[in-house]
Amino acid sequence: MPALRNKDCNYISNKEIKITFDGKSYSAYEGDTIASALLRNNIRLIGRSFKYHRPRGIYTCGIEEPNALVQILNEHNEPNTRATVKKAYDGINISSQNRWPSLSFDIGSINNILSPIFSAGFYYKTFMGPKGFWKKIYEPLIRRTAGLGKPPKNFRSKSIHQNHNVDILIVGGGLSGLIAAKKLIDTNNEVLLVEQDSFLGGILKNSNKVKQIDGKNVFEWVKETEKLILKSKNIKILKNTLVTTYNFTNHLIALEDKYSGKKIDVSKSELTLHKIRTTHTILANGHIERFISFRNNDLPGVMLASSFEKYIERYGVTPDEKPVIFTNNSSTVSLVKSLINLNCKPSAYIDARKQEDIEDETKEYLSKNNILFYPESEVEGCEGNKKVEKVYIRNSSNKISSINAKMLCPSGGFNPDIHLFTQSKGLVKWDDKIISFKPDTAFQNTITLGSVSGNYEFKNLCKEINKKLSFLKVDDLNLEIKTNIRDNLSIKELWETKTNKKSKWSKSFIDLHNDVTTKDLKQAINEGYDRIEHLKRYTTNSMGTDQGKISSINSLGIVSKILNKKIEEVGTTTYRPPYAPLSFAAIAGRSTYEYYDPERKTPIHNWHIKNNAVFEDVGQWKRPWYFKKNETETMHQAVQRESKQTRQSAGILDGSTLGKIEIKGKDALEFMNLMYTNAFTKMKPMTSRYALMLGEDGMIMDDGIICKINDKHFIATTTSGGAPKVFAHMEEFLQTEWPHLQVYLNSITEQFTTFNISGPKAREIVSKVFSDIDFSNEKFPFMTFKTFNYKNTQARIMRASFTGELGYEIYISPQHAFELWELIFKYGKDFDLVPYGTETMHLLRAEKGYVVIGQETDGTVTPIDINFNWMIGKKKKDFIGKRSLTRSDTARDDRKQLVGIVPLDKSQFIEEGQHIVECENLPSKIKTPIEYLGHISSSYHSPNLSHCISMAMIKNGNKLMGKKLFVSTPKGTKNIPVEIVSPVFIDPENERLTS
Amino acid sequence: MILINCPYCGEREQSEFTNGGEAHVIRPKDPDTLNDKDWGQYVFYRSNPKGIFYERWVHSHGCRKWFNAVRDTSTDTILKIYKLTDNKPDISEFQSSLKSPSGEPAVGSGNFAVKK
């Protein structure tokens, strides 16, 4: 069938395209939405409803659509796409939703037959017993029927974000928005005009209501105005862009569809999310027509009157030549005129208003054109098989008659589209004249113009705009606007018509998307859910993907009638952003996958890769976890090998990720004494010391080695993950508590690459690499350091160790780091030097009984708990966290304390995270809690001792030395018998460290 | 997202900053003289008013300087920004300029959109 079109539509191209809907191919035109394309092909049935699977058609012509949601098969199966917004293109493949096996024969529609039992709050009251039925039978059943569209396919978007800083944002390129923009041309204001459609003009293109502006036909006027705006230096227009979110501080989010009406190129960004900062926001985003509830007001073929008109004017398609029109207001006559212009004629015009309230022009026009006219009448309901076939009319004398019709166009009045205004936290007010809420008090710099402000009168529009924008000191603009209809809106309150013909399967809907009926509302109120928010949640009214755009005010109207309250007393529910569903991909933008979080790599990273390092994520850093000697080597084998070799000869660790902070200034010593537990006053220059940093709560926050160059100059290291936190912590106290201290802090983490060489051969290796430095024990004792010049850069070597072996930490400029690393290996070869990763580092330190912050400690551990009493500068009057250590609970001597643990049977292995208990066995199913003493914080198989060694934090640990206890296993019931020992397993006398 | 006017860098998005909680809480000069309760007050207790709140911010992704702000926590409106060296502004300076969105009461969950 050839696609139908109206010849004189300016907004649809002549180019034919092919679309596929539910497997069948149809012709349409470029510029069509999916909905206009389907209407062009006479397709009325487009989906099944959410709960009852009732047949549904296209109800509106825009973003407010509650029914016509489709799945785009060729766009990664995108579900729940609004057919009334999404532009079609050649080759688009669309499927209807929520039906099986097919749209016209849908098994789920059994729910409609069962619907008398699916009333409001139904789920809360049923499906409970007998016991176990909810979990095993009802819930899985309910879940299977959930949802609307089918899941999409994997999709990696390339959508981007764009920021704008403007003086004025105009939301909506309709008549009001264009007038405002025109006034602002070539002023000092930077202006952004955002329009959701691909054409400007709003009501000028969507309806037949306005005839001329300034003597020009509206199409010409819009074209001309757009040209002027584009020529201006200060105004930018974004089309196909929908403002969805209005945050605080005039921050708005808008989504631009870059491929509107085109096939998406997946290699490019298909969506742009605009983040707009503006001084003033002009909301000119118009109004939304609302529906009326009557019997079967959901049948395919029911379409809002102004939407019908929009299809004619904007898309050049006439959905039906003889629709029935049902209105409660004066605006609908423009649809009649649109139809008459096309030589079509409504089958009937039903106006709920009294004869005398209906405009004479309307009456005359209807009679002149011989249109069946029902004043003071209403639609009682409609019937038909999956489409409107018969419309029942109750006339002024309460008689019901029926006429045959294929389409029925109700208009229940208009709501100023206050969604964005309320998102901005503005207050709205009820207006009896237009029977709707309208903006009242703005919270931010928000101005509403035109119909969104509740002004539906064209002749007052320029005056309103001039007045509201007068603060900008721009020239007044007075345009002559000629209309085809009478200007001032006359409307009669009507939310629902009385149903005469009762049937269990006939329904009068208040929320088409969520299948909520007016009966549900009444029943919920009867049950006492009479607060509007309770009602909304109990019935799910207006909680669908359309957020009740065409119906939420109606539900307030119905509720107010039942409760016999004014609508403003019933109140409105909160409008939650976004205005319309917003793509996750667009929100995420480019900061995903490789851009999710930067990978920090050390200067030696490529060497690690070449040498088969397996990496682990430590914060943002990529650190070698272990090095695979060959393909078949397991992690366990690698770690055992690395550990053994380090203790036997020498090992090297890339420690560049360690945080480094330089502390300088007159008062550096005093500052360090306050920041760390240790006493630095008596510490000799050019020596270093292991130090602990506490939070003010007394718990260990971080550790590191402090190098004292002199009283005015220190260099501190931090843990790799803790560096930013420690630096921020120091800065905070320096700036906020002790600003009188003259201290300068400098983060030098990236300025020095760090290598840790340790093992009995370490001295021989470093002596070869740095031949002019004397590494003898006398000249370079443990916990001292030397600074020197390396190829004209500053370098430092510290004698320290985290393995328990003789060790040196080399700090070198990154530019020379890689060559030095290779040089070390050149000399190291002769000494069997092995590179090792973090796992071996952890193992070696555990053998030595050193703690790892975040592993032995968890934010609840004090220095005393890990036997570091000696590190507390007792003579110091104060340091951060000191006072907390003496609180009554913190000072208990039976707190959890650090101990070592070994299995009695040396062949057994203790798992990290397991707990120390007093019982030999655990019941297979634990019903009453088993008391435990503490947990295993670290556990390794020691290659140097050839058995498992563990560290644990256990209650009263210091007093349990030598005690036999048990450690649980991940799943078994038989616990591992263990002995509590000192956590120092190797070289307790520190001979290796200090010789 | 709210905007914060860093006294050193100018107006930037809040995500560049880190909040430091209540301002003008002075660390006790001699903590050892405090009992557990008073020390606990300093470590764990901070004011949490709905309304005018004196707080600290640091421009952590910028100049890394700390400064103070007065903010209405019921609207997130920043009423004043001042340097650490400036005197604490008197509360009366702000009380008249408070603007309540959606008519929210001083106590309560709010959520009103309709003018009564």
Next chain:
Amino acid sequence: MWESPEPKKGYDVIIVGGGGHGLGTAYYLAKEHGIKNIAVIEKGWLGGGNTGRNTTIIRSNYLWNESANLYDHSVKLWENLSEELNFNMMFSQRGVMNLAHNEHDIKEMKRRISANRLNGLDTQWVDTKQIKELVPIMNTENLRYPVLGAAFQPRGGVARHDAVAWGYALRSNEMGVDIIQNCEVKDIKTDNHKVEGVNTSKGFIRANKVAVVASGHTSVLAQTAGVRLPLQSRPLQALVSEPIKPVINTVVMSNAVHAYVSQSDKGELVIGAGTDGYNSFTQRGGYDVIEETVRAIVELYPIFGKMKMLRQWGGIVDICPDASPIISKCEVKGLYFNCGWGTGGFKATPGSANVFAHTVAKDEPHKINEAFNLERFSNGRLIDEHGAAAVAH
């Protein structure tokens, strides 16, 4: 249905806050402690605060014994709550999974699983293969922080949030509890360190005991009685997607990337974001927080790239320094607080209400909430659950 009476002149107990915790407290006071002369006073509408704003996750896999006992007490009550209240809570025990993204996560989770096991909880370790079986749409490898495993609690799940408030309201009202909505408590009146009643928008109401369960506003109310609480009120945001056919049959939380997801019985993806880093009572957090969560979500679940956000909203959560609640009496006689639930209050609703009712009725804590006192902020006996709270504070 519950009635909406005018307040009487006085009550034995006034509960300030008509959310799940407050209504539940009234229910257990009436049912288990025989106190019937109770009013629940709510500023707005029942369940309109965090009860109606959260992502409804229920689990008990907390690290410390005190917390595990409290939350598991709650889970056990949840398991029979529909029957008990004759109101379907739609408690769906579909399991809750906490993802590990690095070695540190793994160590922390294995420790927690072991502790949970000894406390009689059903938490277990699942590897990536098992994760893929439970949630086939999850991308475990090809992302910045790969999924390395998870702690899984099968008894955890989700429930219908409104039902909890409504169910407790219905049954406590049947036992004679007055439920007074649209009534704002302006301050708590005390005399000589003893509670006298509350001043409300409907006038003064006398009370022997006042129990404050007002979430983010608790510290504001406490201040009126001269009591300071160590709480900070922060925005916490959540969002839902459009409904789709079932794709995710369990609850998945990820601490490291700040995102948790479940799918409602309606088909919407219910997604929780992180808290903002500053105090606010606006019920609106920063947009950047939503952005951060969504980018984690599209990476973890590549099909979500074609999904859309339907609604976003914020609540106000009251956070304690140790990320554990306060269920306690205080220095004012007859004044009780139940607060500081941070991001995790919903799951605790029945358990919290149950032990709080005990505390109010007996003027001493139940042994389950003994540790959740105010003294811990002086003596240092904190219950630090930052690791288990699952959201960055």
